[in-house]
Amino acid sequence: MRGLKDKVVLVTGAGRGMGQAIAERLTAEGARVAVTDVDRETARTTADALDGAAGFRLDITDAGEVKTRVGEIVAALGPIDALVNNAGWDRLAPFLETDEDLWERLIDINLRGPIRMTKAVLPQMVERQSGRIVNIASDAGRVGSTGESVYSACKAGIIGFGKTIAREVARHGITVNAICPGPTATPLLESIVGEGNEKLIESLKRGIPMRRLGEPDDIAGAVAFIVSDDAGFITGQTLSVSGGLTMA
Numbered sequence: 001m002r003g004l005k006d007k008v009v010l011v012t013g014a015g016r017g018m019g020q021a022i023a024e025r026l027t028a029e030g031a032r033v034a035v036t037d038v039d040r041e042t043a044r045t046t047a048d049a050l051d052g053a054a055g056f057r058l059d060i061t062d063a064g065e066v067k068t069r070v071g072e073i074v075a076a077l078g079p080i081d082a083l084v085n086n087a088g089w090d091r092l093a094p095f096l097e098t099d100e101d102l103w104e105r106l107i108d109i110n111l112r113g114p115i116r117m118t119k120a121v122l123p124q125m126v127e128r129q130s131g132r133i134v135n136i137a138s139d140a141g142r143v144g145s146t147g148e149s150v151y152s153a154c155k156a157g158i159i160g161f162g163k164t165i166a167r168e169v170a171r172h173g174i175t176v177n178a179i180c181p182g183p184t185a186t187p188l189l190e191s192i193v194g195e196g197n198e199k200l201i202e203s204l205k206r207g208i209p210m211r212r213l214g215e216p217d218d219i220a221g222a223v224a225f226i227v228s229d230d231a232g233f234i235t236g237q238t239l240s241v242s243g244g245l246t247m248a
Contacts, residue, residue, distance in 0.1 A: 141159050
């Protein structure tokens, strides 16, 4: 991809799964990646295996930690050229079986977290008149998903938030886009559906026109494109990477 060499990219939730694949792809394209994760050791282990990467603990639900860690990342790697809001969490349950404690956790991680990260990183992008922000949303935020009511609301919210920020900062040379994975083979999916639940996995596959789950590398390739110079005139868009599950 054009323009990624030596760019500093901060990826949240990058210690494993989809975030790890994104970090790997971006470093392969020549970027310098801040691998962040709520699990410090996972972040550092992932970063140590990548050229030009550095690992940092980052809890996106803690506003003070977000501000401090962004400062440390800039000091270590340089100004942040791109932010990938990947960190997320979910628990599958019918809405009537959920409570406010669960809602708060889902909202804090999946909606407030990316908003906090954007507020922490965006001023330096505006100052430099350049930047890329990619929000990893979900097809659940576009069409809904049984058992994921509040999660779907959060992902819909982050899509709308991103479109608004895209309009506000376009004149500063900054793009903001959302990528919506469909069901993807990650540790998060395993934790949601339950280990060994092959019937549900097969059911998910049957609903996807390409008859397979997504792989983390499928998402990573889309992110690499969106943060590259090749996507410099694309902003405020929502891209589903779902094997045709959502065509809207």
